[in-house]
Structures are given as structure tokens and as C-alpha cells.
Amino acid sequence: MIEILRPGAQSSVQDLGRTGFRRFGVGRSGAADSLALEAGNRLLGNEPGAAAIEFTLGRATLRFHADMRVALTGAECGGNLDGTPVWSWYAFNVRKDQLLTLPVARGGTRTYLCASGGIDVPLVMNSRSTDLQSGFGGFEGRALREGDRLPVGRTGIDGKCEPLGILAPAWSLPFGQSDDIRAIRVLPGPEYDDFEPASQAAFWQSAWTLSPQSNRMGLRLQGRALARRPERSADLLSHGVVPGVLQVPPSGQPIVLMSDAQTTGGYPKIGVVIGADLWRLAQTPPGDSVRFVQVTLDEAAAAQATLDHYLRQIDQALHWQGDGMMIAARRRTRTCSVV
């Protein structure tokens, strides 16, 4: 059991999300940063999509009610385990009654705590993700509260398991870090050609600031208002949408749909954030700016392949650790930085 002593701004149980029920209006839900979720699970040798706890902006405290192995990934929180520092992108053992404190998320917004065997809540429509809008899945269909006790799949510690860390994807999968603004790759969307040429140019060239009104449903961006050409401004009929889609409502300020987005929408779609960059956007703090970089489908596929390679390297690291091949690295740093 993991007990929530302080849940922080918003914490919930999430896995890779729910599929196959969109035709009934059931959205995906799932980890906002699915890369962090998968990385944490792989560090533990879990199924990549095992359920974990997603924390928002830190300020959370947990107590472990059994010995177990856990992994922290996502935004660094300057955390400590009974006063001993622990870091993100790191798997380690915890003992019964130890307290994990996550003070404040820095340089990101969402932190994941994965546990060996996953957070063991019931499957609802093939997923353990919490649908926070509709109130089902996860832990009692809701955000976590003080006093909640979450079962984990596997307790106990294998004596041979040393701590294991990996390089954060921000370092391993850099993109567009030549300036201070986070660069996000985007494919032009179905209505891209309907926008005024000046709006198309502004979309790629200007900085977009993340509004504090952003949440797991959508990230609201603030910048130059985007407009469609008057002759191509007809209303669209309601249609299916997926996370990553960049909608432009009449205000002209784009919204990027995220994990908790509804299944259908009707606003024009200027673009879609590529799957390999959704984590970058999900980790962008409100008030920070991003810029969009146009890519092709081939470039999107290459970015996805790079991300998949990063994840597979974690499995390899775990394998080496099992073989005792990383002792030298461990002696030097206590952590095996392998990726």
C-alpha cells in the first residue's frame, strides 16, 4: 500500500489510457506525459503501460506501508525519502513506513511515481486510468485525497536491486534547444489551408504562452489571434478528435487537446502536435512559451523511432544491471546513467 498524506494540486492514477470506447463518448484519459510513465515502468521491469500516480506541480507526500521498489520520473521535484535526496528518472527501494516528499516541481509540471507491479486498481473498460471528468476508473473514479491507500502489484525487495537511473529525455531527446523557447513539432491540420496567410505565418513564427487555465483536458495558448479566411470560415460539423489536435476557437487563441479531451469537437484544426513531442508540451509550465516547428509525417515517424529507441535502452540497462555488468558505473555515481 502507498498512502497519500498530501496529494498536491492534482494527483490521480493513470496508465497509457483507454482505447476502444470512443464511439460511446469515452475519452482516452491516461498519463499526460506518457513517455515518463513508460520510462518509469521500464526502470522497474513492469509492463510499459502499468498504472502509476501522476502528481501535478509537486507539493505531495506519501507513506509506504510495505517494502517495495519504485521509480520517479517526469518533472524533478527535489524530493527526499526520509530526508535522503531522491531524483527523477531513478528507480530505488523503499522500506515500510518511509516517507517520500516531493516539494516543488521545477522545469516541468508532472511527476510520476511508478511502483513494482503497478498501482493495482481495478480495470474499467480495459484501463486503470482515472476519467476525472466522468468519474470512473483509477482510484474510486476521482483525484487522490489525503488518506487514500493505493494497492501495488508487488511488494518486497529483491536484495540485489541497486538504484538505477537514466538520463532525462530532455537531455537524451533534445530538440530545438538553441534558444530558450521550447520547440514543439507540429503537422499541419485539416483546416490549415483555411487560415489567413498572415495567421499561418504567425502560427509558426510567434511564441505561444501557456495560459494558467490549461489542464489535463487542454492547454490554452495565448499569442497573436489566428483567423480563417472569410470565404472559408463555415462552421464544421462535430467530428472525432484525439489528443495533440490544435483547435482554434473563434477567439483565435489555440487549444491543444490533451489526455482528458472530449471525444468530439467542432473547431477548425490548424495542426496536430506529433506524438513524440506531446510529453514536452505536457511538461511545459503555465506562463512559459513554446513555438511550433512544421514537420512532415516522415519526420514525425523518425522522432517517434528515436523516442522508442530511448525507451528500449532502458530495458537494456535493466538487463545489464541484472547481469552485474554496470558495477563500475554504479561505484562512480551510485546511478547508472546509460541512455
Add this chain to the structure above:
Amino acid sequence: MYQCTVHRLAEQALLFSVAPPARLEVQRRIWAMAERAADWRGMVDVVPGMNNLMVVFDATADVPAIERDLKHAWASGEARNATGKVIEIPVRYGGEYGPDLADVARHTKLSVQEAVRRHAAAEYVVYFLGFQPGFAYLGGMDPALATPRRCEPRVAVPSGAIAIGGEQTGIYPAVLPGGWQLIGHTDTQLFVADRDPPSLFAPGDTVRFVVAEFVA
């Protein structure tokens, strides 16, 4: 002739659309396409919308083949009739159950009795589900009942509320913010997460509202 397009909505999603206006005959073909597409390799979600169909697929899918198959499925002209399933929804109209019924009557220049009679007399078709789990986009409302959305949306519309928004009517499946005019309430549960299927409605179903109570 219908004007059709297939757009790449995302790396793993295509959107097939037929140009407006929305029509039941188009929707019948969309339902038939959805049924076919569900069997294609790599399909994760097949989602009918209004005059359109979104397909979401995984890495095993052959995207050019799906695009071609979507066009072929449309061109085949195959249409699916309504499912034949008729769902009766007992409704308490007016009073505390339908706080906006008087406003609807005022706007439509009908008496509240006549507004309720017309709402319950029609036969509705579930075009598709979306917006929220179990929320059905219904076609078939008497155009005389059309009433604009409220100026001030409610922060929390009760689950089971029967409402009119513009030319549409619908049932709120859960407590949600909403701007539609509330005319009644049903105790029928539209969406139960651990029921199979979780949603009471499916595309192509027929819905009738039955007056269980009327508070003038």
C-alpha cells in the same frame, strides 16, 4: 453528388468527412462504413461524427490502404438502417425537473403543454455519441421547439436532465456544466462504466421520450 474528403487528423488517425448539410441518408452510410472499418487491421477506435467518421489506428495499420478502403466503403453506397432498437425514456417535464420549460414555451410561442406534447411525440435517431460518455446527438426534434442556448451557462446541470440547445435535444449523462435549456428529467442511467456496453445508446438507435409526469 456528395463532396468527400479524407484528412490525416494525426499520425494515427484519419478523418473521412462528407460536406454539410447533415442528413440522415449520409449518416446511414457513415454507420455502414463504421461497421466495416471496425474489422480492418490495426483499428483502435472507429468513431462516427455528424456526416463523418474518424478512425484511430495503431502501428500495425496500413494507412494508405485504410484511406483507400474508406473511399471504397463510401463509394459502395452501402447504408445501414436504424438498429431497430427503440429506447423509451420516461421524462418528468417542467417544474423543478425542467426549470427552463417556461422559457422554451415563451421563445417558441407554444404553450408549455404543447411544447411537451411535441417533444414527446417525435421519434429521434441517435446519429452518434460524443462530448461526454453516453451523450447522444439526436436527430428528429420538431423544428418549432428550437430555442437558443441560455446566455449564462449553468455550472452544474444535473445528470439525467433533458434539454434543448438550438435545434437539438439531448440528455445530460452526468453532472456537467451546460448552456442548454432544461425542460425535464429522467432517472434512466445513460452511462454506467462497468456495464457492457457502458452506454445505453448506440449509433442508429431510436429514442422516444414518454411523459411520466408533467408539472405545469
